[in-house]
Amino acid sequence: MSLFSLLSVARDGLVAQSAGVSTVGQNIANANTPGYVRRGVTLATRPIGGASMGGVEVVGTTRSFDRVSHRRVTEEHGRRGAADARAGTLATVESIVTPGSGGVGPRVNSFFQSLDSWSGLAGDTSARLGVLQEAAGLAQEISGAAADLDTMRGDLFAQAQGVAGEVSERLGRIAALNTAIAEATGRGESGADLRDQRDQLVLEVGDRLGARAVEDASGQVTLFSAGTVLVEGGRASSVSVDLGPGGSLRVQAQPPGGQATDVTAQVTQGTLGGLREARDVDIPRAQAGLDQFAFDLATAMNTAHASGFGLDGSTGRPLFTTTATATGAARALALNPALDGHPERLAASATTADLPGGNAIALRLAGMSSRPLGTGTATPAERFGSVAADVGTRRAAADTEAALRADTVLQAENLHESSAGVSMDEEMVNLTRFQRAFEASTRVLRVADELLDNLMKSI
Amino acid sequence: MRITDNMALNAVLQGNARTTQRLSKAAREASTGERVGAPSDDPVAWTAAHGHDARIARMETRAQTTSRAAGDLELAESTLASVGDMIQQARELALSTANGAVDAQTRSNVAAQVSQIRDAVLGQMNTRGASGYLFGGTRTDRAPFDAAGNFTGNDTPVSVEVADGVTARANASGARAFTSAGTGGRDLLADLQSLATALTSNNLPAIRTSLDALDAGRRQVTDTSVETGLASERLRSVAEVTDNALLRTRDARAREVEVDLPSALSSLTIARGAYERGVSVTRELLQTTTVGKF
Numbered sequence: 001m002s003l004f005s006l007l008s009v010a011r012d013g014l015v016a017q018s019a020g021v022s023t024v025g026q027n028i029a030n031a032n033t034p035g036y037v038r039r040g041v042t043l044a045t046r047p048i049g050g051a052s053m054g055g056v057e058v059v060g061t062t063r064s065f066d067r068v069s070h071r072r073v074t075e076e077h078g079r080r081g082a083a084d085a086r087a088g089t090l091a092t093v094e095s096i097v098t099p100g101s102g103g104v105g106p107r108v109n110s111f112f113q114s115l116d117s118w119s120g121l122a123g124d125t126s127a128r129l130g131v132l133q134e135a136a137g138l139a140q141e142i143s144g145a146a147a148d149l150d151t152m153r154g155d156l157f158a159q160a161q162g163v164a165g166e167v168s169e170r171l172g173r174i175a176a177l178n179t180a181i182a183e184a185t186g187r188g189e190s191g192a193d194l195r196d197q198r199d200q201l202v203l204e205v206g207d208r209l210g211a212r213a214v215e216d217a218s219g220q221v222t223l224f225s226a227g228t229v230l231v232e233g234g235r236a237s238s239v240s241v242d243l244g245p246g247g248s249l250r251v252q253a254q255p256p257g258g259q260a261t262d263v264t265a266q267v268t269q270g271t272l273g274g275l276r277e278a279r280d281v282d283i284p285r286a287q288a289g290l291d292q293f294a295f296d297l298a299t300a301m302n303t304a305h306a307s308g309f310g311l312d313g314s315t316g317r318p319l320f321t322t323t324a325t326a327t328g329a330a331r332a333l334a335l336n337p338a339l340d341g342h343p344e345r346l347a348a349s350a351t352t353a354d355l356p357g358g359n360a361i362a363l364r365l366a367g368m369s370s371r372p373l374g375t376g377t378a379t380p381a382e383r384f385g386s387v388a389a390d391v392g393t394r395r396a397a398a399d400t401e402a403a404l405r406a407d408t409v410l411q412a413e414n415l416h417e418s419s420a421g422v423s424m425d426e427e428m429v430n431l432t433r434f435q436r437a438f439e440a441s442t443r444v445l446r447v448a449d450e451l452l453d454n455l456m457k458s459i
Numbered sequence: 460m461r462i463t464d465n466m467a468l469n470a471v472l473q474g475n476a477r478t479t480q481r482l483s484k485a486a487r488e489a490s491t492g493e494r495v496g497a498p499s500d501d502p503v504a505w506t507a508a509h510g511h512d513a514r515i516a517r518m519e520t521r522a523q524t525t526s527r528a529a530g531d532l533e534l535a536e537s538t539l540a541s542v543g544d545m546i547q548q549a550r551e552l553a554l555s556t557a558n559g560a561v562d563a564q565t566r567s568n569v570a571a572q573v574s575q576i577r578d579a580v581l582g583q584m585n586t587r588g589a590s591g592y593l594f595g596g597t598r599t600d601r602a603p604f605d606a607a608g609n610f611t612g613n614d615t616p617v618s619v620e621v622a623d624g625v626t627a628r629a630n631a632s633g634a635r636a637f638t639s640a641g642t643g644g645r646d647l648l649a650d651l652q653s654l655a656t657a658l659t660s661n662n663l664p665a666i667r668t669s670l671d672a673l674d675a676g677r678r679q680v681t682d683t684s685v686e687t688g689l690a691s692e693r694l695r696s697v698a699e700v701t702d703n704a705l706l707r708t709r710d711a712r713a714r715e716v717e718v719d720l721p722s723a724l725s726s727l728t729i730a731r732g733a734y735e736r737g738v739s740v741t742r743e744l745l746q747t748t749t750v751g752k753f
Contacts, residue, residue: 031464094499105509109516116520120527120619120629121590123599349597354615357591357599357630363620369517370623381513389506392498399499410473414466421463 003455006448012055013441016043019058020434024427031422035200037065038422039192063192065199067215069416074203076412078210078269080405085274086282087402089156090395093278093286096148098388104141104290105388108381111138112369118348119366123311123356128343136335139320142294146330149287156279160241160249163272167208168238170201171223175236177201178220182233185219195219205230209239210269227266228253241272248280282394287330289387295329296374296383298322301365308347308361309354317345319365471744475737478730485730489723495716504715511712518705521620525698528619528629531588532691535631538586538593539684542637543677545583546647549576550673553654553666563661570658577651581608584637584648590617594633603633608648610638621697628690636683645676 023041030036040062046055098105114134118127177198184191202223205211211230213221223231230237230253237255244250244264251267254260267273302318309315321336322329339345349358373380488494498505552573556566584594584604591599595612603612614634618626634640637647650672657665 090499094497098498100496105512109513112513113516113520116517116524116620120524122597122617123591353613354597357595357597357617358615359597359617363618363626367620367624369513379513382510385506385509385513388498388509389502392500392505393502395499396502406473410469413469417463417466417469418461421461421465423461423463425464 003448003452007445007452009055010441010445010448012046012057013444014438016041016056016058017434017438017441019043021431021438023061024431024434027422027427028424028431031424031427033196035196035203036422037063037192037196037199037420039063061190061192063190063195064419065195066416066419069412069419070199070203071212073409073412073416074206074211074213076405076409077203077206078273080402080409081207081210081270082268082274082277083398083402083405085271086278087274087395087398089152089275089278090282090391090398092152093149093283094388094391094395096145096152097286097290097391102141104138104145104384105381107134107138107141108384110134112366112380115362115366115369118346119359119362122348122359122362125343128346131346132335132339132341132343135319136340139333139335142290142330143333146287146290146294146333149283149290150331153279153283156275156283157241157243157249160251160272160275160279163208163270163275164239164241164251167205167272168236168240170205170208171230171236171238174198174201174205174221174223174231175234178231179234181219191219206270208270209267209272226251226253226263228261228263249276251276282391285394286387286391288326289390290330291328292326292374293330293380293383293387294322294333295326297380298329298333300368300373304361304364304368305347307350309349309352310342310347311344311356313352313355314345315347317347467744468741471737471741475734475741478733478737482727482730482734485723485727488718489720489727492718492720492723493716494718494723508712508715511708511715514708515705515712518701518708521622522698522701522705524619525621525694525701527589529691529694529698531590531593532629532631532687532694534586534588535593536684536687536691538583539631539636539680539687542580542583542647543680543684545576545580546651546673546677546680549573549651549654550670550677552576553658553669553673556658557663557666557670559663566658566661566666570655573651573655573658577608577648577655580651581606581648584633590630593631594637596630596632596634604637604648608646608652610634610640614640619694621694621701627693627697629694631687631690632683636680641679643675645672645679647676647680650676 020041020043023039027038041058042060042062043056044059046057097103111131111134114127114130118124118131121127177194181191181194181198184194198221199213202211202213202221205223205225209225211223211225213223215221220233221231222229222233226239228237230239235256237253237258240252240254240260242250242252249264250262251264251272252260253263264276267276298318298320301320305319306316310317317338318336319339320333322333348360348362349355350360351358354360368380370379372378373383376383378386487496495501495504495508552569555561556569581604585602586593592601592603592612595601595603597615597617598612599617601611604610610633612633614632616628616632617630619629621627635644638644639646639649650669654666654669654673656662657669
């Protein structure tokens with residue numbers, strides 16, 4: 001090896017260690033960048049002629065990406081997205097059905113209390129006004145809860161559309177990145193930054209819809225979700241949400257230039273899956289329970305009340321107005337307008353001869369608090385209680401599921417992070433190592449220079 | 460397994476989130492004294508508490524209604540007792556004049572007293588209670604006896620619910636106490652009027668006849684008074700039973716949803732300690748770095 005070769009070796013060393021420092025710098029700068037996968041620099045000896053004392057060269061950079069662990073993270077994100085969305089929605093549903101204070105439950109009790117009081121004072125105007133006020137309050141409370149649930153379903157529809165829009169936007173970017181990665185691969189480049197972005201987008205799609213990505217030899221991924229292929233190479237489908245015939249969410253996937261496919265039944269994961277279950281399963285169940293309760297209550301009350309006579313001798317008036325069937329009964333429930341402001345029209349007596357103190361009908365109405373309502377054996381309070389308890393049970397299960405998914409996501413992320421994450425300890429050590437090597441290469445360069453200088457001076 | 464800074468930090472953050480959640484729950488339980496605030500906290504306990512709430516509400520109102528009805532019945536009973544006394548007084552006056560030693564003037568004076576008694580009895584018959592006129596049956600909104608003594612009420616019972624599906628009579632029968640509606644019944648006002656007329660007309664046989672009528676009338680009032688008293692007692696007894704049941708139901712509700720306060724405070728202390736340790740560990744972790752040490 002000649003002195004001039006030594007200069008080349010020193011130069012190689014400087015270049016190689018600089019690359020190492022740059023890589024460390026990149027890792028440190030991106031330590032908190034979502035989707036960033038740590039890089040490493042691969043050095044190799046550079047042969048100089050046939051001698052074994054060659055220089056060094058950077059033969060590439062590595063990207064510590066573990067496809068298996070990333071797939072698991074993506075899957076777990078999908079499950080957590082669904083659990084979180086459902087738990088959050090059910091928390092709101094529970095607060096509508098059973099607000100911290102007031103709500104339908106206490107209103108049912110105070111309504112029957114007013115009937116109890118009235119039954120002992122059938123002709124008393126203030127007791128009658130109390131019944132009318134409580135009946136109107138109960139109807140308003142039930143109707144308000146039903147309206148809030150309807151509004152919530154509308155809001156969830158808008159939210160689902162927003163999520164679908166986010167998914168479509170990301171699918172488009174994944175397809176574009178697929179193309180860019182394939183081109184980079186073709187040029188012999190790693191496309192690491194592009195892959196970081198693409199894999200992060202896959203994760204974000206997983207959060208919203210659930211996803212599974214399979215990478216091919218060119219570095220492009222095919223993305224499966226909702227039982228269909230949403231991205232293949234540079235082609236991305238769009239995802240949209242509208243309302244189906246029954247008013248339920250309908251999720252459709254449409255490839256570019258192709259027909260839209262209904263994938264609703266396969267949307268079980270991600271935020272969209274959670275919203276769909278909460279909106280189209282949990283809330284309708286609560287609404288149906290509330291509707292049936294309101295319908296049975298109104299029917300029982302109306303039948304009894306209509307058989308009695310008011311102080312004015314009138315009869316046949318229902319106490320509440322609502323729908324003819326249970327569907328929508330809660331939302332439509334109201335105090336009969338004919339009774340509003342007319343306490344004398346409340347029917348307490350079974351006959352006109354018993355007026356005004358006859359209380360047979362008032363007793364019958366009040367007694368319904370302890371008698372089965374509709375079919376079954378549950379009293380009105382128990383009937384409403386079962387509706388609320390069902391919501392509570394579902395929320396508790398959803399909360400448990402969300403907590404479980406938070407754990408499994410953390411486990412999966414830890415597994416992925418252990419290969420892909422940046423460790424400051426390692427980077428500091430590497431930084432020092434490359435720095436020292438750079439300094440040493442500088443020293444080699446200086447020594448080679450001095451040797452050459454001495455040599456030149458000696459001639 | 461490689462452990463990166465983010466892994467360590469994320470694990471601590473997740474732990475802190477759980478600790479904060481536990482602290483929040485412990486604080487809520489300690490401050491409210493209840494461990495169940497919503498169905499999702501414990502659906503079974505919430506359902507049981509909700510059922511208890513309904514029963515408590517029912518019993519509270521039933522206790523009020525029963526007490527009010529018992530009060531009216533007590534008033535009716537004491538009114539009937541007064542009427543009985545008045546009838547007795549009228550009978551004694553009649554008896555004192557039912558012999559040949561009393562002159563017409565004296566009988567005329569007694570007749571005036573009997574008329575006053577009749578008016579007083581009429582006033583008692585139109586007594587009002589919390590639920591309206593006591594002796595008019597379901598005609599509670601107007602005086603059951605007019606000035607001429609005609610009964611305008613009815614004998615329809617008014618009931619109150621004393622237990623689930625069980626009712627008890629809550630009014631006294633004015634018709635059977637004061638009128639001839641019952642079998643062999645006497646019209647008290649008419650009998651008093653007859654006595655006053657007999658005294659005014661100095662008709663000794665009629666006066667003697669009135670004695671029997673007044674006797675029968677007084678028994679009639681007494682019978683109704685006893686019956687009313689029993690009904691009142693029954694309602695008072697029911698009110699007492701309801702009060703006891705109310706206490707037991709409140710206890711049962713408390714057992715379902717309330718926390719043991721010492722345990723709640725202890726949990727709060729433990730949760731606060733865990734929270735503070737979590738914050739301390741996070742601070743330590745953030746300060747533990749190799750940056751700048753090389």
